[in-house]
Amino acid sequence: MDAFETWPKALTEEFTANQQNGRVGGKLVSETETLRIWHLHIPPGERLGFHRHVLNYFWTALVPGRARSHYGDGRIAEATYAAGETKHFTFDAGQSMIHDLENIGTEPLVFVTVEFKQSANQPLPL
Structure with a gap:
């Protein structure tokens, strides 16, 4: 079975429409x-839609929380975050990651994400 077959139709349509969405956060500050x-x-029950990461970056969770993400390879993963938790990502030329982020916890998810524009890939337009 194709992993995408388990996704709701609206989610697969959003995934297709946002292949080049470089808005990796809620607000560029x-x-x-x-x-x-x-x-x-992200308030409880809400989500950040599909977006593509092409630049090296890191995120830091400012509060504890729980989330679910759908990824471009079809997998669905859940994660629990601790306040202060930080994760780094790097991408070689031509590599990227597309996913969404849904708050499945009871409190807002709050993150800061920093992208490094001097990476192997050019930034996507915003």
């Missing part, structure tokens, strides 16, 4: 020649 800083605040 700062951008320089070398980086972009995003804030992300």
Whole structure:
């Protein structure tokens, strides 16, 4: 069975429509020649839609929480975050990751994401 067959139709349509969406956070709060800083605040039951990461980046969870993500390879994963938890990602030329982020917890999810524009890939347009 194709992993995408288990996704609701609206989700697969959104995935298809957002293949080049470079808005990796809720609000771009700062951008320089070398980086972009995003804030992300997702209330319980809400989600950040599909977006593609092409730049090296890291995120830091500012509060504890739980989330579910659908990924471009069809998998669905759940995660639990601790306040202060940080994760780094790097992408070689031509590599990327597309996913969404749904708050499945009882409190808002709050993250800061920092993208490094001097990466192996060019930034996607916003």
